[in-house]
Amino acid sequence: MDVVSDAISAVRTGRPSSNRLRVGGSWCTRLAPYEGAGFHVVLVGGCWLVPDTGGEPVTLGAGDVVLLPHGAGHVLADSPVDTARAVPFEEMRRPDGDGGGGREVELLCGKYRLDRSRTHPLMAELPEVVHLPNRVGRHPELRSAVDLLANELDERRPGACLALPSLLDLLLIYMVRAWMSEAETGSWPSVLNDPVTTAALRALHSDPAAPWTNDRLAAAAGVSRATLARRFTALVGRAPMAYLTWWRLTLAATRLRDTDASLAAVAREAGYGSPYALSHAFSREFGVTPGKYRVSAGSSERRRP
Known part of the structure; x- marks a missing residue:
């Protein structure tokens, strides 16, 4: 994707x-x-x-x-x-x-x-x-x-x-x-016109569950770790690994809302080693457990016109 x-x-x-x-x-x-x-x-x-x-x-x-x-x-x-x-x-x-x-x-x-x-x-x-x-x-x-x-x-x-x-x-x-x-304003048109940042984002979005590190991502983008960190953070507004964490949890939330997949399956697809690890990170990001989020998201969806 x-x-x-x-x-x-x-x-x-x-x-x-x-x-x-x-x-x-x-x-x-x-x-x-x-x-x-x-x-x-x-x-x-x-x-x-x-x-x-x-x-x-x-x-x-x-x-x-x-x-x-x-x-x-x-x-x-x-x-x-x-x-x-x-x-x-x-x-x-x-x-x-x-x-x-x-x-x-x-x-x-x-x-x-x-x-x-x-x-x-x-x-x-x-x-x-x-x-x-x-x-x-x-x-x-x-x-x-x-x-x-x-x-x-x-x-x-x-x-x-x-x-x-x-x-x-x-x-x-x-x-x-x-x-x-x-667009004459906004950062994301600039983000996606930058070859280094685009290469890094494409790698993360193509396989978010991979065991990414700053060194591995820099290699995928074809630059040094320092260059990647500087350009990615300046344009995206988050460091590469911080963006990856946010994106993994966003994907997990989408799966919880749209599917009946088990928590273990959602954790695996999002790059977390166990349901516990996902639940801990998810609760820190969203303020609720994955189970409560799924129930709430399902209820909200049923109420929408």
């Missing part, structure tokens, strides 16, 4: 959901904050997005994609003024439109379910709003995913119930990739 895939997989739960919104004339709708990530794809027309966080209104045009990775509340409207008139999004679901005059606007609006208790720092540093305009020649894979989504929505061919969630998962990967390629 590569770092971006792992960063997304660690927080993704369940399946994404989406709704098609088609409106015309004067309209304004509010989407409440969400314990996950929201997204919008403008299929036809254009509109404005106004973040609740006080950021500048964002103009959205046909083909634009926007990701709200921290689930911030926001308004979608025909105009960025007078957002007090916004009605809840649930009251705006009009798949056939209402012919209210003015240009028609059609969007795909959706949510990804995320478990923020173990957010990877790459995902944590995404801005509140990631706007990816439809520019010719930019991010062709993202544009292709948008086109495929539009086709699935229009035609509802056999297999669409599987195709649509899969395309939405693909869309999330492409949105994160596109942000990383254009």
